[in-house]
Amino acid sequence: MKLAYWPGCVSRGFTPELHGSMELVAPRLDLELIELDRANCCGAGVIAEHNQELVDTLNARTFAMAQGVEGAAGMMNICSTCQGAQSECQERLDADSGYRAQINATLEDEGLEYERGAGWWNKNFLWLLVEEIGIDKLAEKVVRPLEGVRIAPFYGCYIVRPTKRLGYEQHPNRDKYLDVLIEMLGAEPVEYAGSHKCCGFPLITMNRTTSLRQAGRHLADAIDAGADCLVTPCPLCHLNLDMQQPAASKYVERDLGVPVLHLPQMVGLALGLEPEELGMHKHVVKTRDVERKVAALAAA
Amino acid sequence: MPDSYTLNIRRYDPESTESAHWQEFGVELDPERSVLDGILQVKDREDGSIAVRCSCRAGICGSCAVRINGQSRLACNTRISDAARKAGGKSISVEPMGNMPVLKDLIVDMDAVHWKKIQRVVPWLLPDGEAPEREYIVDAEAMIDVTQSMACIQCGACVSACLALEVDRDFVGPAALAKAYRFVGDPRDGQTEERLRDLAEDPHGIYDCTHCFACIEVCPKDVAPMDQIMRLRRRATGDFAIKDKNNGYGHEQAFVDIIEKWGTLHEAQLLPRSFGDGSLVRGQTEPGAVKQLVESLPTALRGLKSGKVSAKKVLAHPKLPDQDQVRRIFKEIHSKDERLELNMYIVGENAEDEQGAQAEAGGER
Numbered sequence: 126m127k128l129a130y131w132p133g134c135v136s137r138g139f140t141p142e143l144h145g146s147m148e149l150v151a152p153r154l155d156l157e158l159i160e161l162d163r164a165n166c167c168g169a170g171v172i173a174e175h176n177q178e179l180v181d182t183l184n185a186r187t188f189a190m191a192q193g194v195e196g197a198a199g200m201m202n203i204c205s206t207c208q209g210a211q212s213e214c215q216e217r218l219d220a221d222s223g224y225r226a227q228i229n230a231t232l233e234d235e236g237l238e239y240e241r242g243a244g245w246w247n248k249n250f251l252w253l254l255v256e257e258i259g260i261d262k263l264a265e266k267v268v269r270p271l272e273g274v275r276i277a278p279f280y281g282c283y284i285v286r287p288t289k290r291l292g293y294e295q296h297p298n299r300d301k302y303l304d305v306l307i308e309m310l311g312a313e314p315v316e317y318a319g320s321h322k323c324c325g326f327p328l329i330t331m332n333r334t335t336s337l338r339q340a341g342r343h344l345a346d347a348i349d350a351g352a353d354c355l356v357t358p359c360p361l362c363h364l365n366l367d368m369q370q371p372a373a374s375k376y377v378e379r380d381l382g383v384p385v386l387h388l389p390q391m392v393g394l395a396l397g398l399e400p401e402e403l404g405m406h407k408h409v410v411k412t413r414d415v416e417r418k419v420a421a422l423a424a425a
Numbered sequence: 426m427p428d429s430y431t432l433n434i435r436r437y438d439p440e441s442t443e444s445a446h447w448q449e450f451g452v453e454l455d456p457e458r459s460v461l462d463g464i465l466q467v468k469d470r471e472d473g474s475i476a477v478r479c480s481c482r483a484g485i486c487g488s489c490a491v492r493i494n495g496q497s498r499l500a501c502n503t504r505i506s507d508a509a510r511k512a513g514g515k516s517i518s519v520e521p522m523g524n525m526p527v528l529k530d531l532i533v534d535m536d537a538v539h540w541k542k543i544q545r546v547v548p549w550l551l552p553d554g555e556a557p558e559r560e561y562i563v564d565a566e567a568m569i570d571v572t573q574s575m576a577c578i579q580c581g582a583c584v585s586a587c588l589a590l591e592v593d594r595d596f597v598g599p600a601a602l603a604k605a606y607r608f609v610g611d612p613r614d615g616q617t618e619e620r621l622r623d624l625a626e627d628p629h630g631i632y633d634c635t636h637c638f639a640c641i642e643v644c645p646k647d648v649a650p651m652d653q654i655m656r657l658r659r660r661a662t663g664d665f666a667i668k669d670k671n672n673g674y675g676h677e678q679a680f681v682d683i684i685e686k687w688g689t690l691h692e693a694q695l696l697p698r699s700f701g702d703g704s705l706v707r708g709q710t711e712p713g714a715v716k717q718l719v720e721s722l723p724t725a726l727r728g729l730k731s732g733k734v735s736a737k738k739v740l741a742h743p744k745l746p747d748q749d750q751v752r753r754i755f756k757e758i759h760s761k762d763e764r765l766e767l768n769m770y771i772v773g774e775n776a777e778d779e780q781g782a783q784a785e786a787g788g789e790r
Contacts, residue, residue, distance in 0.1 A: 165684065171676070176759075178766070282639075331632040331672050
């Protein structure tokens with residue numbers, strides 16, 4: 126399947142292991158990724174807070190570039206925040222033809238135009254795995270079932286709310302896909318309070334206490350529920366849950382120390398890729414224990 | 426034809442020695458009846474001591490908000506068959522709202538949290554100058570912007586669901602901030618800047634919202650409190666350039682400037698610029714900013730040590746190949762006299778060809 130691919134900023138910035146692991150996993154799933162290397166930041170909610178017309182124009186630009194990729198089935202992103210921020214713009218662009226024309230007029234200089242069409246989509250890798258590739262197809266490709274690994278899903282707000290905007294009417298189980306996937310890959314999904322809550326990242330510069338209390342609490346809940354690691358489709362969640370974890374530990378006054386995997390890393394492990402090539406050594410919280418469990422599986 | 430349903434109700438009586446617990450009750454109801462109808466049937470037929478608040482039973486008064494299957498909702502506005510389906514074969518759980526102390530069973534102390542926060546934002550008009558002899562005359566157009574926040578029925582569902590309140594009890598919260606916008610956006614009010622400055626400087630004000638969409642998801646009246654909070658931020662930064670000590674202004678400015686300059690996010694510059702009201706120089710020289718920067722150093726060092734952040738990445742960031750185009754877009758839109766906002770609350774009535782169009786993020790298959 127050929128896809129217009131928007132990796133986002135953070136996957137090439139502070140979580141390079143995310144973009145790297147996605148590139149390794151893609152060919153194993155027969156995905157041909159055409160990277161949108163001229164596209165701009167989605168705005169991550171911040172540009173929307175600043176000026177809606179600006180963020181709608183910037184994302185219409187990205188959509189237009191994606192629509193221009195010949196033979197692509199659709200557009201894929203690997204960041205919950207990109208998904209949410211872009212879906213918000215798409216909702217406005219699709220709602221009113223006059224507004225859309227005005228936004229497109231600004232793109233004319235570049236010869237770009239966003240076209241509203243029922244067939245075109247922009248999906249996070251998580252949605253794509255379940256809806257476009259299909260769980261059964263994916264199951265056929267698993268060479269190393271992650272048996273015995275207890276994985277706590279962390280979805281990221283931007284792909285679970287608001288359900289009206291995020292296509293839940295057509296796909297009502299989108300808030301369960303990570304659980305389904307974990308189970309299908311042979312691992313055990315961990316139920317805990319924080320799976321669909323906020324990692325606190327949007328507040329890290331403005332209210333560090335509120336931000337890291339959120340991250341710390343969810344990590345603690347996952348640990349108490351017996352998780353070996355968490356998995357998330359959002360690199361911003363990863364920053365607060367992994368990179369900030371030692372700091373978060375102080376805000377909840379307890380030891381933490383639970384690794385957080387990116388979605389393509391978890392899939393990659395089950396497809397037979399090694400932790401090192403998936404960039405797991407680049408995490409702040411060491412992934413040794415999970416790696417050991419996975420290595421034992423390979424030996425068995 | 427009535428169907429059988431099971432309600433699992435959270436019970437708590439402060440006057441008994443029993444701790445809070447769950448109790449299951451069977452009900453017989455037509456599938457289109459509400460969860461509130463179910464609770465009232467249990468109260469009527471099985472246990473008159475169940476405490477629940479309700480009045481209109483029609484989604485107007487906002488009295489009966491509870492958590493159904495964990496989600497904050499009006500019980501009268503939730504079909505019992507839908508709730509049963511959501512529960513997926515288990516009983517329908519019904520518990521009091523979150524983030525507020527429970528008084529008894531399904532009743533929470535709205536005064537202690539919700540109403541106190543509403544008072545915090547001075548929820549009445551503060552006009553300038555002498556009152557006119559007759560009524561204030563306002564353009565209908567000028568009120569469109571506040572109609573959404575006026576739709577609030579004070580049910581507290583958003584307060585119950587708020588994920589920032591869950592960890593910060595002092596957060597002014599979604600309902601009160603939506604109410605604040607109702608007056609900030611009102612052309613008759615004379616304290617617009619003062620209201621905004623107050624809520625921007627408060628460490629638990631508009632910059633304590635974690636942007637999680639929980640309030641938008643649960644609001645039975647589509648008030649979208651988080652969107653109102655973003656409107657407050659937009660007015661505070663865009664119209665009044667309020668440079669708050671919470672870095673709200675700095676963060677927005679820094680982010681926008683970085684994307685205008687490079688097209689994608691240069692993460693290493695986001696923090697210092699945010700701490701310096703958007704300026705990289707101020708962010709590294711002003712005492713307040715430097716203190717915050719030092720606090721973030723351990724995290725940055727951990728990033729460097731793990732190899733995810735390299736010195737090269739910190740110092741240099743590539744421009745997009747077509748960055749001139751991105752800059753042109755910024756310039757064109759920033760040069761407009763007014764910010765264009767598509768009001769999704771009212772759009773559809775005038776959108777001739779696409780009434781009720783919902784962007785389907787996933788599209789149709």
